[in-house]
Amino acid sequence: MKRRAWLKWGCAHCMLLSGAALAADWMPPNRLGRPDPASDEGGLWALLDREETRVRRSPLRMRDDGLQAYLEGVVGRLAGEHAADMRVYALRVPMFNASMAPNGMMQIWSGLLLRVDNEAQLAAVLGHEIGHYLERHSVAQLRDAKSRSALGTFLAVFGLVGAVGALATVGGAYAFSREHEREADRIGVELMRRAGYETGEASKIWGNLLAELKAAGVEDPAQNALFATHPANDERRAALQALTQQDSRGETREAEFRALIAPWRFSLLEDELRRRRFDESIVLLDRRLASEPGDPELLYFRGEARRLRNRDGDLDLALADLEQSVRSGREPAVAHRSLGTLHRTQERHDAARQALQRYLERAPEAPDAAFIRQTLEELPS
Known part of the structure; x- marks a missing residue:
């Protein structure tokens, strides 16, 4: 094999x-006009x-x-x-x-x-x-x-x-x-x-x-x-x-591309999680974090992907990602909601209450604010 x-x-x-030699000699055609x-x-x-x-x-x-x-x-x-x-x-x-x-x-x-x-x-x-x-x-x-x-x-x-x-x-x-x-x-x-x-x-x-x-x-x-x-x-x-491999010198323009995507990245990562292809999403986020270690937004999304996938060991890994995101002080507000939901799932009620309250402080007008307030009222003392 x-x-x-x-x-x-x-x-x-x-x-x-041989194709490389052909490509080097290749010339683009004249502009392609509209057909009859x-x-x-x-x-x-x-x-x-x-x-x-x-x-x-x-x-x-x-x-x-x-x-x-x-x-x-x-x-x-x-x-x-x-x-x-x-x-x-x-x-x-x-x-x-x-x-x-x-x-x-x-x-x-x-x-x-x-x-x-x-x-x-x-x-x-x-x-x-x-x-x-x-x-x-x-x-x-x-x-x-x-x-x-x-x-x-x-x-x-x-x-x-x-x-x-x-x-x-x-x-x-x-x-x-x-x-x-x-x-x-x-x-x-x-x-x-x-x-x-x-x-x-x-x-x-x-x-x-x-x-x-x-x-x-x-x-x-x-x-x-x-x-x-x-x-x-x-x-x-x-x-x-x-x-x-013969000639690979040139520009990558990575900084320019990252600046372009920056305003869109959070929304696009939200779309990515909605696909519910969590195995693929985690590989993507692993790769992103390898080049941007400690990025709180990426940590939130990887933690959320792991929380939603919920396989053996995923919840512990999700907790680590979400806590690291929150410790940065630059975390998205939703990191607190995910952290509170995770604590609530594992019956850590005081920690859940603290995280969900922090979410409401950060995002009082969030679309799910009423639901989160109701959840807080239902948490055991």
Whole structure:
């Protein structure tokens, strides 16, 4: 088995080394104009424009001028003159996803923004999607699909269907070929290189995401919505490492990215816990705390994830996280509510009362304030 795995990696390595040479010589096409409205492709554009109107008006859209300008800047840095034909939409959907429709509509979901560590990693994902767009992979694939149901699936991939839980089904039914994925990876890395990004960050994304799925006991990443439109496996990670190891000098722009996400981080982590995929969330939070040790907000969310998961040993670990968060003096108010709930569960009534009272002091107008007051009244003396 080890020999087979080594041979598989070696094949990927050799193939990507040749691919690296091809990518270095690759030149982007001229700007892709709109097709003739009377053509089949022109009809498809009209349908996609209709889907884009839904996305533009969606309540899921993250309407933040600073965020919008930042994301458009990254796309412009990668896509060059083609960026003029692209529209970027950030959507508050707590799963890892970005997509690029052939009419130039790009969606970036908040689960992606939460999981990348820096701008270079974000650029790796967006560059991959731009690669699909520039090479017209989705149009080629649609031409191979003859049925009306295939057209519906195609539109669903670039619409909002994924936001209501069908991404895994749709993505599995409409997956790019292996060769298209490899080509998009090669182009994405080349776009990163030309834009001055650290290309070595590209392979790290998939390693981080695979660690989340392995913690959740998922053997086949393709079966998980997280990878429905972004196939990820050890072979792909090795191929990306081979593609980027020759020249990986560049910028990560980590500080700029963290500053961008800072106003959104608490809300996005709340969305993450609502997914109730606690094994995956804890791996994500472990990684964040490794780079930001002692961060009281991250400690609160990891403690809350452990409290909600409630497996053997989880409550003790949750207590440690929540108490460390509170000791910092910079904890979010809800850390006291979680701490009080945990103490109450374990019948430490005095400690529960103290924590819940502190929560009300910090957040007297909280939506659940009346419920917490009632809980305090019901606590045994």
